[in-house]
Amino acid sequence: MDKNEQDESAPLLQNEHTHSASSYSGDVQESGATQVTISPIGPDELPPPYTPSPESGVPMVTCRVCKSMIDITGKKEQHVVKCNNCNEATPIKNAPPGKKYVRCPCNCLLICKATSQRIACPRQNCKKIINLAQSPVTPPSSHVPGMCRIACGHCQRIFLFNTLNNALARCPHCRKVSTAGSEFARRRGFICLLLAMMFLTISLGVTIGTYKAAQKSGGMYVLYIGCFLVFAIFFIRSIYYFTMRVSTVEGTA
Structure with missing residues (x-):
């Protein structure tokens, strides 16, 4: 990877182990690694709805991996939060402009350029090359004037x-x-x-x-x-x- 791609591999959740952190992943050209084809995370997964706890009214979201409830008190300005149960990341805000979320089969949440077609998972025990499927194209409006x-x-x-x-x-x-x-x-x-x-x-x-x-x-x-x-x-x-x-x-x- 070049310098820019290396910069994009920095974890979004700071001071967390790579296995549990959401991370940027740039376009890759490497061959020989395991390759998979998946679709970017769609609008139905991000961001999850805030659900106040019945007991205390604490804002919570559902982990998209293990379905546990995550307390997001004081974390609403973050893009993603970490689940204390499975140590995976869940988005709570839309991706930054020009970026998109991708969930690797190993459950690592990645964020990459909106135009990326191939990215690499940064986890040491994964390193899969992910081919991103094209996002569905909205069909042209069938409305007939008049x-x-x-x-x-x-x-x-x-x-x-x-x-x-x-x-x-x-x-x-x-x-x-x-x-x-x-x-x-x-x-x-x-x-x-x-x-x-x-x-x-x-x-x-x-x-x-x-x-x-x-x-x-x-x-x-x-x-x-x-x-x-x-x-x-x-x-x-x-x-x-x-x-x-x-x-x-x-x-x-």
């Missing part, structure tokens, strides 16, 4: 719907169509009503302006019927949107 839980306005059952689709929501349970919130249907209703009024104005203008020509050419009546038909379609469509059942947005999925 995806919400909708309570159907017809059957009141919950289903998922993307409110960014600019479409009406069809319930997968009752198969009926509703609007996810009143804003979408109201906006569409006003658009259809505006178009209906526009075609009504056009129809009346064309009818009044060409009624004399229509007496001579029967084809003008087809134009009148077409204009008033378009007006009727948009007007009925606006009523459809204004009277549509509204489904309630319960929250994001």
Whole structure:
């Protein structure tokens, strides 16, 4: 090991025998020693919860090796504490920035760089080379923008719907169509009503302006019927949107 790695091998618990002390261990390149692959200590092991003693209210933690109770009075500022029963160390605080805890199979608690892949146990009767397994990677969020839980306005059952689709929501349970919130249907209703009024104005203008020509050419009546038909379609469509059942947005999925 180089000088830095030797410095990292100093015990965290001072004045304790190496066999019972938590220690730093740097990255190693040695070969020939026994090798094992383990995972760094996860959040479920550090720090253990403080448990006041029923008799005196003394703060205690559970040893992660032998499960004995450890009195941490006056030791809350330390990172680890020693168990008086098994002489092993248990973390009571998160590892320092850029470091992580590792428990050797011999129960020695080590702390190493967060980027370390191989470390060596410093105990004379162990000296194992520890290959650190990769920490589980948090999967990317599967949340889809705009995806919400909708309570159907017809059957009141919950289903998922993307409110960014600019479409009406069809319930997968009752198969009926509703609007996810009143804003979408109201906006569409006003658009259809505006178009209906526009075609009504056009129809009346064309009818009044060409009624004399229509007496001579029967084809003008087809134009009148077409204009008033378009007006009727948009007007009925606006009523459809204004009277549509509204489904309630319960929250994001």
